[in-house]
Amino acid sequence: MPAKKLNLRKRYELLTRGMGWETTYQKMDDVFPYDSFEGIKITDWDKWEDPFRLTMDAYWKFQAEKEKKLYAVIDSFAQNNGQTNLSDASYLSAIKLFITGVTPIEYAAHRGFANLGRHFRGDGARVACQMQAIDELRHQQTQVHTISHYNKHFNGLHDPFYQFDRVWYLSVPKSFAEDAMTAGPFEFITSISFAFEYVLTNLLFVPFMSGAAYNGDMATVTFGFSAQSDESRHMTLGLEIIKFMLEQHEDNLPIVQRWMDKHFWRAYRLLALVAAMQDYMLTNSPMSWKEAWDVYFVENGGALFEDLSRYGLRMPKYHELATAEAEHVSHQVWSVFCSLGNATGFHTFLPTEEKMAWLSEKYPDTFDKYYRPRFEYWAKQKEEGTFEYQKGLPQLCQICQIPMIFTEVQTDPMQISYRVTEHGGDKYHFCSDGCKDIFEHEPEKYVQAWLPVHQIFQGNCGGPTLPEVLEWYKFAPEDSGDYIGSQDHARWQEWKGADKKVKEA
Amino acid sequence: MAVIARDGYVDIVRDKVENFHGNQLVYVGWDDHLLFSAAQAFPLPPEMPYQALVSEVMASVFGDHPEFAQIDWSTVEWVLDGVSFAPDMEKSLKDNGVGHKSLIRFKTPGLTGINGTRL
Numbered sequence: 001m002p003a004k005k006l007n008l009r010k011r012y013e014l015l016t017r018g019m020g021w022e023t024t025y026q027k028m029d030d031v032f033p034y035d036s037f038e039g040i041k042i043t044d045w046d047k048w049e050d051p052f053r054l055t056m057d058a059y060w061k062f063q064a065e066k067e068k069k070l071y072a073v074i075d076s077f078a079q080n081n082g083q084t085n086l087s088d089a090s091y092l093s094a095i096k097l098f099i100t101g102v103t104p105i106e107y108a109a110h111r112g113f114a115n116l117g118r119h120f121r122g123d124g125a126r127v128a129c130q131m132q133a134i135d136e137l138r139h140q141q142t143q144v145h146t147i148s149h150y151n152k153h154f155n156g157l158h159d160p161f162y163q164f165d166r167v168w169y170l171s172v173p174k175s176f177a178e179d180a181m182t183a184g185p186f187e188f189i190t191s192i193s194f195a196f197e198y199v200l201t202n203l204l205f206v207p208f209m210s211g212a213a214y215n216g217d218m219a220t221v222t223f224g225f226s227a228q229s230d231e232s233r234h235m236t237l238g239l240e241i242i243k244f245m246l247e248q249h250e251d252n253l254p255i256v257q258r259w260m261d262k263h264f265w266r267a268y269r270l271l272a273l274v275a276a277m278q279d280y281m282l283t284n285s286p287m288s289w290k291e292a293w294d295v296y297f298v299e300n301g302g303a304l305f306e307d308l309s310r311y312g313l314r315m316p317k318y319h320e321l322a323t324a325e326a327e328h329v330s331h332q333v334w335s336v337f338c339s340l341g342n343a344t345g346f347h348t349f350l351p352t353e354e355k356m357a358w359l360s361e362k363y364p365d366t367f368d369k370y371y372r373p374r375f376e377y378w379a380k381q382k383e384e385g386t387f388e389y390q391k392g393l394p395q396l397c398q399i400c401q402i403p404m405i406f407t408e409v410q411t412d413p414m415q416i417s418y419r420v421t422e423h424g425g426d427k428y429h430f431c432s433d434g435c436k437d438i439f440e441h442e443p444e445k446y447v448q449a450w451l452p453v454h455q456i457f458q459g460n461c462g463g464p465t466l467p468e469v470l471e472w473y474k475f476a477p478e479d480s481g482d483y484i485g486s487q488d489h490a491r492w493q494e495w496k497g498a499d500k501k502v503k504e505a
Numbered sequence: 506m507a508v509i510a511r512d513g514y515v516d517i518v519r520d521k522v523e524n525f526h527g528n529q530l531v532y533v534g535w536d537d538h539l540l541f542s543a544a545q546a547f548p549l550p551p552e553m554p555y556q557a558l559v560s561e562v563m564a565s566v567f568g569d570h571p572e573f574a575q576i577d578w579s580t581v582e583w584v585l586d587g588v589s590f591a592p593d594m595e596k597s598l599k600d601n602g603v604g605h606k607s608l609i610r611f612k613t614p615g616l617t618g619i620n621g622t623r624l
Contacts, residue, residue: 336542392545392566427606444516457548
């Protein structure tokens with residue numbers, strides 16, 4: 001008689017819980033040494049519920065199907081010269097920032113979850129983390145494979161992982177990922193799965209993928225789709241782990257709340273790069289950063305925290321400031337990139353008249369008043385041939401590592417927000433109270449920050465001059481500077497010119 | 506508060522002054538001139554005269570702003586690490602109290618940035 005087919009729950013139990021055991025000749029605490037020192041109290045790991053009940057065999061099957069579809073699309077994109085259907089080659093600056101700044105975070109997340117997949121004591125949580133570790137590796141790979149097509153035709157895409165460890169603005173995502181990876185397992189999963197994936201990931205993926213669709217980048221849209229079902233699983237894991245920690249012991253609440261406050265702010269600061277990408281780097285923007293913030297954080301995030309309030313968890317600290325800043329950050333970040341455009345691995349460009357009209361409409365209270373004047377002034381200088389990139393190096397925030405460009409948006413948006421504290425006789429500078437609080441809670445951790453500007457001055461980045469530093473970054477001269485007049489631009493013009501002639505004929 | 510760690514914690518102060526080859530870090534920000542998106546960082550010898558900071562170091566970066574040449578230095582308002590101060594131009598940075606990772610801010614009354622926009 002054939003064996004009866006097992007139901008989903010039973011299969012799940014056998015393939016997760018059934019895979020673990022209570023050790024006998026070694027102490028469980030020695031086998032799982034890292035899941036208690038953070039102070040999180042777990043009384044019963046069996047209370048862990050994986051809402052997807054996904055087992056490894058089903059996981060392989062789903063993922064293989066998605067891979068097949070994705071690689072078929074990538075092949076046809078390459079064969080049909082899909083890159084010629086982009087809205088404009090300047091759009092690729094966003095892709096360059098993505099492959100150098102976001103894809104390596106996927107890899108970092110892979111490493112982090114692989115670690116958790118070994119070190120969580122609960123079998124259910126361990127299996128979920130193992131699957132997410134493989135997901136993150138897959139995302140990194142599919143992004144590299146998809147974007148490598150553009151590397152055949154455009155500059156600045158040749159060495160993202162090498163650059164991630166060195167370049168001044170890439171230290172922002174790098175320090176974010178490494179902050180989580182060097183914490184204990186519960187803090188890591190709160191940071192990546194909850195603060196980043198649950199609360200904020202929609203702000204990255206939805207606008208970025210619909211941005212790709214708006215700009216004819218079907219390759220990126222496809223990897224986005226391929227990653228989306230994984231992302232929803234990751235979000236569910238993020239919510240589950242938070243509820244699990246809060247249900248296990250009341251002492252966990254203040255620890256989780258503090259991590260929430262910290263990693264919300266860390267992730268939010270990182271997303272300032274995405275804000276600039278969304279409002280300025282996309283030729284056609286599907287929605288503004290402010291609109292995305294209102295939908296995905298204010299509305300959805302607000303509802304989430306209302307739901308979590310029954311556990312005693314409140315909204316992350318300084319969320320009001322983040323909402324007030326939503327009218328400013330994209331302009332501030334793009335301004336700094338434009339003024340240091342000779343030191344970026346992607347091309348910068350001033351907003352066109354059309355783009356500025358769109359920005360005025362989307363940011364009626366801030367764009368014309370605070371930001372349009374600088375872009376118009378630089379445009380005039382460029383016309384007259386007097387424009388100069390900024391010659392100095394900016395002061396950086398000790399925590400988020402972004403140049404200290406953020407301003408007192410609630411009182412005086414033209415006044416830089418300066419914060420400082422002392423530790424061990426040295427001064428440490430911050431862009432915000434959020435970053436300062438993070439430092440003051442664990443100063444020993446952040447005095448070690450590898451701040452790119454300071455490293456250049458210490459002589460650790462190839463030499464004291466800009467060309468030496470850029471060479472050390474492996475930026476070629478043709479990777480940086482204005483889009484107009486670049487090799488990318490010339491190539492694009494050539495294609496579009498040829499295209500026009502064919503159409504005319 | 507301190508880091509909670511399993512095996513103790515060794516902190517490495519990455520930016521201690523000894524790592525800057527005899528220099529110290531100094532940050533200088535020009536208030537109401539946001540064409541420079543952030544304060545600027547410089548590695549400078551502590552013995553450098555304050556005058557050299559102004560006429561060489563600051564001029565090398567801020568000099569690209571059309572208003573820099575118009576500054577009447579006798580009216581400039583200086584703030585060192587959050588406190589108003591009157592630097593002695595002949596004395597060194599150190600003797601003026603400018604330490605490692607000090608932030609100097611300066612305001613230039615009457616100069617309100619490009620077309621009065623605080624840029």
